[in-house]
Amino acid sequence: MTLLLLTACGQGDSNTPVQGAFLGGTQGVVTVFEPFGVEENGLQTIFDTEAFPIEVTLQNKGEYQVQPGEVKVQLLGPAPEEFEGIPSRELMNAGVLDEISELVPEGGEETISFTSDAKFVEEVANFLDRDWFANIEYTYKTFVVVPEVCLKEDLTDTRVCDVREPKQFFVSGAPITVTAVEEDTAGRGIMALKLTLRNAGTGKVTMPGLEFDDTRERLAFSIDDPAWECKSAGKVNEARLFNGEAEIVCKLKETLPQDTLSTKQVKLTLDYKYRELIQEKLRVKQSN
Structure with missing residues (x-):
């Protein structure tokens, strides 16, 4: 990490952080689910006979360079017996997630794939909803x-x-x-x-x-x-x-x-x- 200390910025008695050494902000690793299927009426939707992916994308929006294995993602929510084709429900990041910078303002990114072939195995009458959660822990x-x-x-x-x-x-x-x-x-x-x-x-x-x-x-x-x-x-x-x-x-x-x-x-x-x-x-x- 390189610090560009511009001590001339923010003169006076202001007791707030000033820009110069860092880009700043209050985010770290931001995480989202990738789409499970087609969006209908604001919901990710699949048919009970089709396979679907479960993927989580990590994006480093802060100024610490995250190393491999420093992010753990754990799937929570639906009972394991309701879905098949998910080898593991806990995975780590494999690569470095670079910090934000003037050259890389969006920060480093990695998509963690739990499966591309998950499938619901229970009977469905008309439709049912399941809430998927991902617990994210990172250094x-x-x-x-x-x-x-x-x-x-x-x-x-x-x-x-x-x-x-x-x-x-x-x-x-x-x-x-x-x-x-x-x-x-x-x-x-x-x-x-x-x-x-x-x-x-x-x-x-x-x-x-x-x-x-x-x-x-x-x-x-x-x-x-x-x-x-x-x-x-x-x-x-x-x-x-x-x-x-x-x-x-x-x-x-x-x-x-x-x-x-x-x-x-x-x-x-x-x-x-x-x-x-x-x-x-x-x-x-x-x-x-």
Whole structure:
């Protein structure tokens, strides 16, 4: 991933993400069912005697490059005994899904095919409807760049930069986003950054390596500078979201040397798994 840091953009005290380093946005992997059959009256429709495909298309609409095997798609809904010709109901992406960019504004895409020959095997009187679901779980990351953190040992010095103020920041396109960054002090010569996170999507989030829990949403995070330590609600490098939001506070580990007066860029990475559910109704019509 290449960062094009245009720090001249968005001057002033605006505490909102600005464009330049990233294209931005609040989407990750967007998923849709491909058509099962012919559309009639707004419904995908087949006859009970015909075979039909079950395919799910993945499109990466954010700014993390998804690697092979990082997206799991599981078919849910109709009872397995109602349909034949579906070898597996759980598949992974086989290729890389490139992130969005100026050259590839639509992002990388892959169609996962569960079958081309599914068939309904029960009796049909006139017609019946079945709701197909796909549970999507994927690994994703959000990148946050704060280009000018003020490092000032003497707060009475009015030159170069201000400590106690909202900071300009850049955030990559992803379902977990950052809505605000503020700088303050945590003691003389100790700078502190507070970042506000939000789940901007409709899905659930959990830490890599953990199962999803409907009662707890968590993610991991890290900072690129070892001089800082970041915590959320007292936990190092782990945040729990409440009502879809969380705060991360990063502090310098050591007091700044006397007369320090400079600005520095820091970058944080939010690391998580994301889960969403899509739905498509299939109508099966009696053939005679």
